[in-house]
Amino acid sequence: MTALVSPTAPATIPSATPYLQMRGITKAFGTLLANDHVDLTVRDREIHAVVGENGAGKTTLMNILYGLIHPDSGDIVIDGSPVRIRGPRDAIAAGIGMVHQHFQLVPVMTVAENVVLGQEPGGVVIDRRAAVRQVGELSERFGLVVDPTARVETLPVGVQQRVELLKILYRGSRLLVFDEPTAVLTPQETDELFEILRGLVAGGKTVILITHKLNEVMAISERVTVLRQGRNAGELETAKTSPAEIARAMVGREVLLRVERDEPHIGEERLRLDGLKANSDRQLPALDGIDLTVRSGEIVGIAGVSGNGQLELAEVIAGLRPVTDGHVFLGGEDVAHQATAERRVHGLAYIPEDRQARGLVLPFDVKDNLILGSQSRPPFAQRGQRNSEAVEERARELIRRYDIRPPDPEAPAESLSGGNQQKVVVARELAENPKVLVAAEPARGLDVGATEFIHRQLIEQRDHGLAILLISSELDEIFSLSDSIAVIYRGRIVEVVPSAAADRERIGLLMAGGTIEGGTPSASQVAQAAASLATEPPGTPPPREAGSPGQAGPQ
Amino acid sequence: MDIVNTFATILARPDLWAGTLRFAAPLTLAALGGVISERSGVVNIAMEGMMLVGAFFAVLVGAATHDIVLATLASVLCGGLIATFHGVASIHLRANQIVSGMAINLFALGLTSFLMFRFYATSGTPSDIPALPDVNIPVINSIPFVGAVIGDLNSIVWVSILAVPVTWWFLFRTRIGLRIRAVGEHPRAADTLGVSVFRMRYLCVILSGLFSGLGGAYLALSVAHSFSDNMTSGAGFIALAAMIFGKWHPVGAFLACLLFGFGQSLGINLQGTGFPDQLVAATPYVLTVVALAGFVGRAVAPAADGVPYEVGE
Ligand SMILES: Nc1ncnc2c1ncn2[C@@H]1O[C@H](COP(=O)(O)OP(=O)(O)OP(=O)(O)O)[C@@H](O)[C@H]1O
Ligand SMILES: [Mg+2]
Numbered sequence: 001m002t003a004l005v006s007p008t009a010p011a012t013i014p015s016a017t018p019y020l021q022m023r024g025i026t027k028a029f030g031t032l033l034a035n036d037h038v039d040l041t042v043r044d045r046e047i048h049a050v051v052g053e054n055g056a057g058k059t060t061l062m063n064i065l066y067g068l069i070h071p072d073s074g075d076i077v078i079d080g081s082p083v084r085i086r087g088p089r090d091a092i093a094a095g096i097g098m099v100h101q102h103f104q105l106v107p108v109m110t111v112a113e114n115v116v117l118g119q120e121p122g123g124v125v126i127d128r129r130a131a132v133r134q135v136g137e138l139s140e141r142f143g144l145v146v147d148p149t150a151r152v153e154t155l156p157v158g159v160q161q162r163v164e165l166l167k168i169l170y171r172g173s174r175l176l177v178f179d180e181p182t183a184v185l186t187p188q189e190t191d192e193l194f195e196i197l198r199g200l201v202a203g204g205k206t207v208i209l210i211t212h213k214l215n216e217v218m219a220i221s222e223r224v225t226v227l228r229q230g231r232n233a234g235e236l237e238t239a240k241t242s243p244a245e246i247a248r249a250m251v252g253r254e255v256l257l258r259v260e261r262d263e264p265h266i267g268e269e270r271l272r273l274d275g276l277k278a279n280s281d282r283q284l285p286a287l288d289g290i291d292l293t294v295r296s297g298e299i300v301g302i303a304g305v306s307g308n309g310q311l312e313l314a315e316v317i318a319g320l321r322p323v324t325d326g327h328v329f330l331g332g333e334d335v336a337h338q339a340t341a342e343r344r345v346h347g348l349a350y351i352p353e354d355r356q357a358r359g360l361v362l363p364f365d366v367k368d369n370l371i372l373g374s375q376s377r378p379p380f381a382q383r384g385q386r387n388s389e390a391v392e393e394r395a396r397e398l399i400r401r402y403d404i405r406p407p408d409p410e411a412p413a414e415s416l417s418g419g420n421q422q423k424v425v426v427a428r429e430l431a432e433n434p435k436v437l438v439a440a441e442p443a444r445g446l447d448v449g450a451t452e453f454i455h456r457q458l459i460e461q462r463d464h465g466l467a468i469l470l471i472s473s474e475l476d477e478i479f480s481l482s483d484s485i486a487v488i489y490r491g492r493i494v495e496v497v498p499s500a501a502a503d504r505e506r507i508g509l510l511m512a513g514g515t516i517e518g519g520t521p522s523a524s525q526v527a528q529a530a531a532s533l534a535t536e537p538p539g540t541p542p543p544r545e546a547g548s549p550g551q552a553g554p555q
Numbered sequence: 556m557d558i559v560n561t562f563a564t565i566l567a568r569p570d571l572w573a574g575t576l577r578f579a580a581p582l583t584l585a586a587l588g589g590v591i592s593e594r595s596g597v598v599n600i601a602m603e604g605m606m607l608v609g610a611f612f613a614v615l616v617g618a619a620t621h622d623i624v625l626a627t628l629a630s631v632l633c634g635g636l637i638a639t640f641h642g643v644a645s646i647h648l649r650a651n652q653i654v655s656g657m658a659i660n661l662f663a664l665g666l667t668s669f670l671m672f673r674f675y676a677t678s679g680t681p682s683d684i685p686a687l688p689d690v691n692i693p694v695i696n697s698i699p700f701v702g703a704v705i706g707d708l709n710s711i712v713w714v715s716i717l718a719v720p721v722t723w724w725f726l727f728r729t730r731i732g733l734r735i736r737a738v739g740e741h742p743r744a745a746d747t748l749g750v751s752v753f754r755m756r757y758l759c760v761i762l763s764g765l766f767s768g769l770g771g772a773y774l775a776l777s778v779a780h781s782f783s784d785n786m787t788s789g790a791g792f793i794a795l796a797a798m799i800f801g802k803w804h805p806v807g808a809f810l811a812c813l814l815f816g817f818g819q820s821l822g823i824n825l826q827g828t829g830f831p832d833q834l835v836a837a838t839p840y841v842l843t844v845v846a847l848a849g850f851v852g853r854a855v856a857p858a859a860d861g862v863p864y865e866v867g868e
Contacts, residue, residue, distance in 0.1 A: 088749045092748070092749050105741070107741070108858070109733075109740070117733060117734065117750065118748035118749050120733060123730075124729050125730070126728065126729065126733060
């Protein structure tokens with residue numbers, strides 16, 4: 001990766017007053033202090049990272065800056081003068097733009113409509129030609145390739161993010177806030193985004209970036225503000241710090257940035273896919289004859305550039321997508337045409353890729369979400385009656401074990417931070433001692449500590465004999481957890497190798513479609529593969545003995 | 556053979572087609588209002604009640620002032636006022652919008668019955684109320700068939716037809732229309748761009764009230780020339796069905812209203828032919844059920860239709 005591009009205009013010496021100051025920001029949700037006298041100082045033309053555990057209050061702080069949440073107390077100062085931000089309109093006027101953790105796009109409208117919404121060119125009637133032209137010009141100027149007339153819902157996630165960025169640039173914002181922009185991006189899309197961010201900063205913009213990926217912090221930011229449980233936990237110069245130090249500031253303890261695992265004790269076959277075929281949402285073939293076996297006590301990782309059938313594979317096994325041909329054997333029985341509930345009885349568990357759409361019933365409280373799927377079985381139901389005590393007890397136990405915050409069984413799932421929502425899903429799926437687990441992006445959106453914890457849970461369950469099929473777009477995650485790696489390309493498994501013998505470069509090439517038959521992958525495919533390889537494991541791992549195995553959460 | 560002949564004669568009658576337009580007019584007005592409201596994300600099943608209130612106050616003010624403009628204005632404003640209640644309940648108070656709409660329908664029915672009894676208990680509504688003018692188009696009048704169909708329609712029929720392209724233009728070509736649709740699809744996204752979700756929704760709900768009120772005025776001051784208990788007899792619900800049938804699009808809703816209007820007109824024209832006209836008169840309602848059951852293609856409502864918007868926390 002290239003060296004940091006620092007603003008190449010030292011002529012304008014950064015003035016003594018920082019560009020943005022948030023001072024003593026406090027916000028309580030009920031009894032929970034999401035922000036407790038938080039300070040944030042951002043200099044002109046820097047890329048400033050904000051990191052912290054799940055639920056540390058990062059999104060809350062940014063929503064306050066953007067006027068979506070009103071703080072109980074605290075000041076915001078821009079360029080030395082205090083500003084009052086009562087709503088997004090004020091924030092936009094103050095030059096602030098935000099790409100939200102969950103995209104804010106109207107799916108049925110075009111790119112141009114989404115961009116100009118609220119500041120449309122024209123009089124009473126929208127000048128639609130001007131809108132398309134202006135958006136086209138913007139996208140050209142900033143190298144954000146996108147068709148202004150395309151409907152947003154037809155665009156891949158990476159392109160949708162460009163639309164979000166265009167919205168900000170269209171409003172001429174000077175301060176760009178990105179809340180976990182890379183969580184849904186492939187490695188190559190992340191690299192593209194970072195190139196764009198560097199260009200923007202060189203062009204005079206200032207960026208605040210929230211991310212859980214410390215290698216990204218190291219690669220792109222100049223300074224880092226760390227939050228822990230709603231409070232400031234340090235401000236670091238990126239050049240003078242290390243991922244381990246950041247992680248320690250975030251979590252308040254040493255974090256193992258690598259997972260340790262022993263040799264697998266592989267047992268009997270648990271999941272076997274035989275010539276499995278299925279279609280995508282658009283009814284095009286997505287799985288083209290998948291053969292794969294997962295045995296007790298092993299983790300099989302599916303490596304691939306996203307969009308090659310991973311999503312469909314997980315759904316077909318879970319029973320959420322019809323099989324068009326082939327078999328799914330769970331413990332020797334063909335369940336290809338069974339309902340999801342029956343498969344769960346056979347010991348199948350599933351961590352879906354999209355926790356909000358598939359993993360949780362958002363308006364339900366945490367305790368009900370924690371027993372979903374088992375709600376009609378004892379001990380949660382007895383003679384058709386719900387056993388509230390058992391539900392409560394299970395909830396308390398899982399909340400404690402998984403350090404779900406806030407530790408309130410009654411909190412609606414939608415009020416939890418993204419990472420804590422993920423913990424609820426993982427906790428539930430592992431709670432019923434499953435035999436087979438399909439885990440799609442199990443650590444998406446999780447902070448380093450929680451990722452470490454979830455990874456350790458997966459390893460531990462493997463050691464107890466669970467068969468795990470791991471689907472992840474993070475090659476690092478695949479490599480550090482899997483016992484064998486299966487590469488998926490265009491709906492086919494092109495190779496299965498024991499991970500000990502796996503070679504990153506070769507896996508990357510296979511992911512890009514470089515086949516054993518000697519087909520030469522195109523230049524862009526190689527570029528994609530190279531990009532996935534570029535995501536090196538984060539810096540130096542901290543000293544082993546400092547780790548605290550078996551402990552979840554702080555202390 | 557006989558039936559075929561009967562139908563052929565009836566289809567050749569200009570009355571049938573003029574009737575279609577007349578019956579469709581109040582439906583169209585109410586349905587367009589519904590389209591506007593639901594495009595902004597507020598489910599509106601209260602068109603029936605808003606029309607009924609509009610109809611009553613048209614008669615009341617008409618009888619008192621003998622002024623057609625004031626009478627019409629009164630009904631439009633009363634429709635808007637009732638709609639404001641629905642707005643407060645469903646936008647600010649985040650009430651269930653079906654319940655709020657139904658409450659308004661029941662309230663409107665009770666209110667108008669009560670006032671009817673209070674003011675006109677014995678005699679029925681006075682006959683000297685003003686009438687909405689017909690539009691006589693001399694040139695067209697002299698064209699055979701066509702003249703008899705559209706040469707002498709009521710002004711409100713023309714207004715309802717003109718309202719269709721205007722509503723389309725408003726929703727799909729103006730800046731405010733884009734914002735309205737954005738609010739109905741993804742209020743949060745609109746909010747983050749500084750578009751006021753509440754303001755858009757109030758505007759649209761009130762507009763729907765004005766439209767329905769005008770539809771009520773037409774029923775009272777042109778079709779019936781009087782007011783009687785529950786005189787809308789489900790027109791608001793047929794308009795609702797037309798809106799869904801027409802997939803929340805002004806033109807689609809209008810076509811659906813024409814179809815329902817045709818059904819009613821056909822029923823009238825079949826009277827006395829020995830054909831079970833009640834059966835034909837029931838067709839619009841059967842079509843309504845079919846439309847609502849979603850058999851006529853998948854009808855896709857605006858994504859945030861009926862979902863109250865919560866700001867920030
Ligand atoms: N609307 C709300 N109502 C109640 N509690 C809330 C609400 N929004 C956030 N919280 C709580 O405030 C705390 C901070 O949440 P926030 O979303 O800011 O975390 P975060 O740092 O962005 O975490 P993540 O990395 O998981 O996205 C969490 O404990 C969360 O449960
Ligand atoms: Mg967040």
